[in-house]
Amino acid sequence: NIGFSIGLDVGNIGIAMAPSFPTTNYSRTDQTLIGDVTWSGHYQNFYLPVHLQFKAGDIPLVSPFLGLGFALDFQNNGYWAVTSGGSTIKTDVPSDQLETDFFLSITLGADLKQAHFKLTPELTFDYNLTADDADTDSRTESNYDFTISVGLYFVP
Numbered sequence: 411n412i413g414f415s416i417g418l419d420v421g422n423i424g425i426a427m428a429p430s431f432p433t434t435n436y437s438r439t440d441q442t443l444i445g446d447v448t449w450s451g452h453y454q455n456f457y458l459p460v461h462l463q464f465k466a467g468d469i470p471l472v473s474p475f476l477g478l479g480f481a482l483d484f485q486n487n488g489y490w491a492v493t494s495g496g497s498t499i500k501t502d503v504p505s506d507q508l509e510t511d512f513f514l515s516i517t518l519g520a521d522l523k524q525a526h527f528k529l530t531p532e533l534t535f536d537y538n539l540t541a542d543d544a545d546t547d548s549r550t551e552s553n554y555d556f557t558i559s560v561g562l563y564f565v566p
């Protein structure tokens with residue numbers, strides 16, 4: 411995915427927001443009487459995380475931090491597909507079936523500073539607090555993810 415980030419630091423506390431535009435793809439292949447059938451879903455999303463960052467202070471050129479916050483994930487559009495025997499049938503996901511999910515988000519990272527640039531590697535854990543859909547009464551759903559990212563920033 412690709413995105414951008416904006417943040418503000420006051421002493422050892424900061425706030426960061428880093429929207430991005432990821433794609434999400436799911437697939438499952440089943441063996442049937444007609445051979446292998448692959449069911450898949452493909453979505454274009456808008457992801458908006460907001461973190462309150464607690465920084466460990468400035469070690470020369472390095473500032474490690476822990477970020478706590480939330481993230482919203484909006485499915486903008488998508489399609490479902492069924493593939494069998496080299497043929498694929500696609501259908502757009504109806505807008506009333508696109509989801510918006512709310513995540514609890516925790517980030518570990520560090521700002522590596524050099525002149526007017528900053529390199530920020532991060533490990534983020536997101537836990538979906540809204541994974542259970544109303545149309546799945548017979549089962550419990552859960553969703554979480556780990557993301558490793560590296561940001562390159564210009565610092566005035």
